[in-house]
Amino acid sequence: MTAQADVGYQARQHGRWQWSEAAFWVLVLACVFLFPSRYLIMTEIVRLALFALSLDLILGYAGIVSLGHAAFFGVGAYCAGLLALHGIINEPVIALVVAGLAAMAVGFLTSFLVIRGADLTRLMVTLGIALLLEALAERFSNITGGTDGLQGIEMQPILGLFAFDMFGRTGLFYTLAVLFLLFLLARRVVHSPFGLSLRAIRNNPLRAAAIGIPVNRRLIAIYTLSAFYAGIAGALFTQTTALASLDVFAFERSADLMLMLVIGGTGYLYGGLIGAVVFKILQELFSTITPQYWQFWIGLVLVVMVLVGRARIHRWALFVPNLIIRQVAGRKAVVALTDNEAP
């Protein structure tokens, strides 16, 4: 077997659906049916998961650290809100796609700014873009509703069939379906040759360029795609809550997002999904202890995670699952570490 074929074989092996993945989605679906009284919070988790997934695409696969991912979330949210409010596009699914495309356009335009410079410049530029958009939304408060936000958004039934109900049942299934579809797409993308080239860029941009990968074009592409995902997440936010206010652009949103992704682990797509669940549970827990000051505990979690080391924490978290899997499937089988943490 030649070396090249070997690489291809490995990549295809990685790209295959595994039992654990199927189990994950079955578990998700089971949760939806098991806790009918928790629709709203589950919708929120699913939405956050999609948002975290979009950050994972650029952070975990392309290594772009962004502090302003809320920018695209906000664009999507406002776009969906405005479309529904003024009755331009009444059908939620089409509005969703349009909102995603709007965020994608913003992402494409700003990606040229992001690919310039190293980490620090990127941090600044992404943060700056989010703040800029926030300032813009505040400036044009006649359109965006300013700090009060867009009010009186009424959503039409999805596809003309499923009306949003007050328990959030439709909203949850809708959000979950969108998440699953976009997850499939993301999974396809990251296991494609394109996705592999992104990983090469993340690990060493210079070498990647030397073996003929067009680094900048790949980064622009994935950044744009990620903006699309974030825009969809934002649009889902507006559609399921019938709200859009200035805080969609807030820095805290970007920071929380990063925390979510880091809790779950970057670079294997499920990180954002798991992270969103853990984050939401932590948030609920902390706000029952100290309603006003839950941010303190979130901050503490961040600090501790970094000091202990993200890789180490994930290894501890996987200890029990690995033990079980080894019992069932033999000594060598383990749940894979995320690939930038593997030794």
Added chain:
Amino acid sequence: MTSILTNLFDGVAYGMLLFVLACGLAVTLGLMNFVNLAHGAFAMAGGYVCAVLVNQSGWPFFVALPLAFVASAAIGVVLERSLYRHLYARSHLDQVLFSVGLVFMSVAAVDYVMGSSRIFIKLPAVLEGQIDVFGVGVGRYRLMIIVICGLLTAGLQLVLARTRFGSRLRAAVDDPRAASGLGINVPQVFALTFAFGCGLAGLGGALSAEILGLDPYFPLKFMIYFLIVVTVGGSSSITGPFLASLLLGIADVAGKYYVPKMGPFVIYTLMIVILIWRPNGLFGRTATR
């Protein structure tokens, strides 16, 4: 004409203040390559120490100012020794996460202890009102800020360029390994510098309570300003950040005065344009990594 001069004066005072607030960050971020988003938290600490001393304990303002410096520097050195130093070699992502965590903690903690409303520091009568210089109204408080910050800047430049400690710091930053090979205690130099930077931030925080407003969200609100000063100014010397903060101060004041509707828009656009045009800052040298 006078309004232009007054604005210019206010802008310079604002810029000077930003420089004192941010120059500690210029060292940690620009020179030590550590992304410390929590820098504003040290400034806030200094501001609150000063406020408590002046308002509640009745200390004179000019005694409380140096104490704000000392308090922030003390917090800085403790945190540097206990937490920050473990993270110098980590990735930028880790540093960002860590410092964002610190910001969240400081915001919530101050909110819990001091309440969430904006606080003011009682100023001595000497600093209130304006004096007239050739028909231009000059606020006394701002004049004091310019004097203090100007002296500090000159002092810093001298220390960095002329003293033994300054040359040690520059050596430690340029090449830590070679520097420690020459017998320079690099961790100690870094710790001292970090503490001094935090102290300056604390002093700046105390001075800025009057102008920028002091509330628990200070570190979040002004984070971007500090970052702008450092990234736009570059990191080759302190002259870069100094000029950048003057530019930022003047642009912000002028922007708010002449195009109030655009709000902070001017600043962010300016920053993005400069960063695109020169990714290493206006006065920066080519980054090594």
